[in-house]
Amino acid sequence: MIEIKNITKTFGDRQVLAGIDGTFRPGDTSLIIGGSGTGKSVLLKCMIGLIKPDSGEVLYDGRNFLTSNIDEQKAIRREMGVLFQGSALFDSKTVLENVRFPLDMLTEKPEDEKVARAHECLQRVGLEGAADRMPSEISGGMKKRVGIARSIVLNPKYLFCDEPNSGLDPLTSIKIDQLIKEITDEYKITTIVITHDMNSMMEIGEKIMFLYQGNKLWEGDSDTITHSTVPELNEFIYANKLLREIEK
Numbered sequence: 001m002i003e004i005k006n007i008t009k010t011f012g013d014r015q016v017l018a019g020i021d022g023t024f025r026p027g028d029t030s031l032i033i034g035g036s037g038t039g040k041s042v043l044l045k046c047m048i049g050l051i052k053p054d055s056g057e058v059l060y061d062g063r064n065f066l067t068s069n070i071d072e073q074k075a076i077r078r079e080m081g082v083l084f085q086g087s088a089l090f091d092s093k094t095v096l097e098n099v100r101f102p103l104d105m106l107t108e109k110p111e112d113e114k115v116a117r118a119h120e121c122l123q124r125v126g127l128e129g130a131a132d133r134m135p136s137e138i139s140g141g142m143k144k145r146v147g148i149a150r151s152i153v154l155n156p157k158y159l160f161c162d163e164p165n166s167g168l169d170p171l172t173s174i175k176i177d178q179l180i181k182e183i184t185d186e187y188k189i190t191t192i193v194i195t196h197d198m199n200s201m202m203e204i205g206e207k208i209m210f211l212y213q214g215n216k217l218w219e220g221d222s223d224t225i226t227h228s229t230v231p232e233l234n235e236f237i238y239a240n241k242l243l244r245e246i247e248k
Contacts, residue, residue, distance in 0.1 A: 001025050002158060002190050005054035007046055009039075016042050017053065018214045026157075027188045029181050029204045031195055034211035035236060040194050041085075041162060043211070048080060048160055049073065060158065078106055081151035083161040086141040089135040089150075096122065096131040099100075099150045106154065119244070121149040123181060141172035148179060152187070159184065159191040165200060173197060177204050198237065210236070240246060 002024040009017040016039045024030045032040045045051040047058050049065065058065045060076050068076065089098045103109060109117075123129050125145040130138055138146070144164060151159060161180060166171035181204045184191040191198065199205035201208060205222040212232045220228070228234055 001061055002047070002192070003057070004043075004047065005056070005057040005059070007043065007053045009042055009046060009051065009053045011116050015147070016214050017046070019149065020056075020211070022209055022216070024190050024192055024207065026190045027185060028206045029184045029191045029193060030207040030209070031193045031201060031205045032209045033195060033201060033236070034210065035196065035239075038211040039214040040211050044160055044162055044194050048082060049077065077155060079157040081154065081156035081159045083144070083147045083151045083159070083164055084215060085163040085166050087135075087147035089143055089146060089197040091135055093135075094131065095127065095133050095135070095138065095146050097133070098146055099153055102150060102154050117153055118149075121153045122146075124152070124183070125149045140167055141176065144168065145174075145179065146177050148176075148183070150191075152183060155187070159189045161191070161193040161195075163194055163196075165195065165197045170199065173199060174203070180204065196236075212236075 004020060004022050007017050007020040008015070020043060032043060034040045042051060046053045053066070060079070063072065063076060065073060065076055090101070093101070096118050099121055100114050103114040103117060119128065119131065122131055125148050127142060127145050127149065130142060135143060162178050163181060168176065177200050180191065180193065183189065202222050205225070208222065208225055209216055210218040210230070210233050216226055218228055218230045218233050225237065
């Protein structure tokens with residue numbers, strides 16, 4: 001379980017996060033949604049240690065990540081999997097080498113175990129046959145799946161996905177959402193997805209947090225989001241629906 005308490009962050013004179021609280025449970029696919037510049041990606045970076053918040057707590061199963069010493073933080077980071085926006089694959093490495101990279105960096109497993117685990121993760125995302133290909137030789141959707149395979153190669157307890165559907169067509173986006181949901185259910189991972197995609201909200205949003213100008217204005221699930229009485233959220237939903245219609 002991940003808990004965040006009173007997370008605040010200011011850049012210069014601009015407050016990006018204003019006291020954000022939330023609880024994210026194992027086996028749930030939790031979404032953090034909001035328009036551009038609302039603070040959702042900054043919140044994720046605070047949670048995984050890429051940005052230090054001005055105040056607040058980030059608890060991983062009761063362990064305060066922000067006040068832990070370096071060794072404790074490293075231990076928590078080994079339990080994280082991260083799917084970055086754009087997949088962030090190494091162009092000079094094969095698909096297999098990209099997937100096994102966290103094993104090379106963070107473990108001392110024997111070579112054969114690393115290779116076997118990387119193949120296992122590629123098989124889980126349906127890309128076993130692409131192991132020897134380069135990132136330039138595969139599609140955008142396949143790159144996302146490689147990124148997911150890499151994010152689960154260390155058997156994480158916590159999975160973070162930053163805009164996993166960015167740049168994908170609607171059908172591929174649905175497949176990526178389904179894969180994230182399946183992996184979350186299968187391994188009982190605590191999964192947090194940063195997104196503005198309406199389909200994701202309705203299909204996999206077991207818990208949804210809406211941010212607006214650095215504030216949490218609403219929290220619920222896919223069954224209750226369309227009944228919101230929050231004007232900013234309703235406007236966000238309407239804009240998403242309109243965009244999807246235009247894309248069709």
